[in-house]
Amino acid sequence: xxxxxxxxxxxxxxxxxxxxxxxxxxxxxxxxxxxxxxEEKEMDKKDEPIKxxxxxxxxxxxxCHASTIARLDNGEFVVAWFGGTExxxxxxxxxxxxxxxxxxxxxxxxxxxxxxxxWNPVLFNAPDGSVILYFKVGKEIPTWETWYTVSTDxxxxxxxxxxxxxxxxxxxxxxxxxxxxxxxxxxxxPASHEEGPWRxxxxxxxxxxxxxxxxxxxxxxxxxxxxKGAIQPTLWESSPEKVHMLLRTSSGFIGRSDSEDxxxxxxxxxxTGLPNPNSGIDLVKLxxxxxxxxxxxxxxxxxxxxxxxxxxSEDxxxxxPYKVDIETGVPDDEFSYPSMISWGDTIALVYxxxxxxxxxxxxxxxxxxxx
Numbered sequence: 001x002x003x004x005x006x007x008x009x010x011x012x013x014x015x016x017x018x019x020x021x022x023x024x025x026x027x028x029x030x031x032x033x034x035x036x037x038x039e040e041k042e043m044d045k046k047d048e049p050i051k052x053x054x055x056x057x058x059x060x061x062x063x064c065h066a067s068t069i070a071r072l073d074n075g076e077f078v079v080a081w082f083g084g085t086e087x088x089x090x091x092x093x094x095x096x097x098x099x100x101x102x103x104x105x106x107x108x109x110x111x112x113x114x115x116x117x118x119w120n121p122v123l124f125n126a127p128d129g130s131v132i133l134y135f136k137v138g139k140e141i142p143t144w145e146t147w148y149t150v151s152t153d154x155x156x157x158x159x160x161x162x163x164x165x166x167x168x169x170x171x172x173x174x175x176x177x178x179x180x181x182x183x184x185x186x187x188x189x190p191a192s193h194e195e196g197p198w199r200x201x202x203x204x205x206x207x208x209x210x211x212x213x214x215x216x217x218x219x220x221x222x223x224x225x226x227x228k229g230a231i232q233p234t235l236w237e238s239s240p241e242k243v244h245m246l247l248r249t250s251s252g253f254i255g256r257s258d259s260e261d262x263x264x265x266x267x268x269x270x271x272t273g274l275p276n277p278n279s280g281i282d283l284v285k286l287x288x289x290x291x292x293x294x295x296x297x298x299x300x301x302x303x304x305x306x307x308x309x310x311x312x313s314e315d316x317x318x319x320x321p322y323k324v325d326i327e328t329g330v331p332d333d334e335f336s337y338p339s340m341i342s343w344g345d346t347i348a349l350v351y352x353x354x355x356x357x358x359x360x361x362x363x364x365x366x367x368x369x370x371x
């Protein structure tokens with residue numbers, strides 16, 4: 001007897017059904033690729049430096065210059081600059097914003113003591129967690145007074161401004177770049193005078209900024225320094241007692257001087273080989289000893305303030321093998337007066353953008369080295 005075989009009926013796929021099935025597979029694969037591509041782009045974006053403007057359109061001032069930056073305890077930043085109709089005009093005051101990229105507060109005029117131009121704000125993170133803002137007031141640089149105000153609540157409120165060294169004229173304390181705290185606890189402020197020859201020095205406080213003592217001027221060979229001189233130093237300490245400065249000069253190069261005694265005496269300034277068009281510079285030292293320098297690489301006195309370049313040194317400033325232009329531009333563009341801070345292996349700086357805006361830039365050491 002033959003076994004009965006039961007045949008199960010299976011529906012036959014039509015050509016239209018097959019096309020629909022293949023389309024579903026391809027669509028899913030396409031969506032997957034798109035999602036993957038989107039995720040990769042987001043990852044790539046995270047690996048790129050951050051660039052931003054503190055504001056889009058100036059309100060309350062026409063021009064801005066000489067910005068400064070500090071990082072707050074909550075991870076946000078506070079940024080200040082001077083702004084008015086034009087540098088040196090009596091309506092120029094000190095303006096401020098705080099926040100982070102894409103989320104900056106509307107700029108407010110923080111300090112306007114009287115109808116004289118205000119200049120060169122410099123922010124400083126004090127060891128007690130407060131933030132100090134130093135700034136200059138006076139019609140001409142030789143008549144500058146240095147004032148300061150303090151915030152103890154992440155730059156939400158500020159104390160009444162006081163004169164740093166009552167009665168002093170010409171500028172005391174930090175003139176453009178931030179102070180540093182030495183291994184011995186002293187605060188060292190990079191300072192300079194511009195009456196007669198331009199001369200740089202350091203201002204020292206051994207009592208947490210309560211009082212200040214000006215050290216002797218940095219020695220200069222005026223045959224080497226053929227212009228007005230050197231001003232606006234930026235400082236770092238390479239090891240206990242060994243302090244160094246780079247300087248803006250009027251001779252087409254960045255100058256350097258070194259100290260072996262915590263900045264009490266300094267070597268004669270010498271040429272680093274780095275160009276400088278008589279424009280402001282700034283520098284930070286990272287935890288492993290790398291230095292990051294911001295400068296305009298032109299060697300003509302009052303030359304171009306574009307491009308704006310970041311350079312990295314791994315040998316205490318002897319060589320600078322890694323360089324990246326964060327702004328390029330053409331002659332007559334201005335990307336200048338950088339102010340830079342660091343935490344871990346990350347740097348952030350603000351700078352003048354065409355005298356119209358304050359620009360912000362953030363990057364890691366690996367990004368600057370192209371790694």
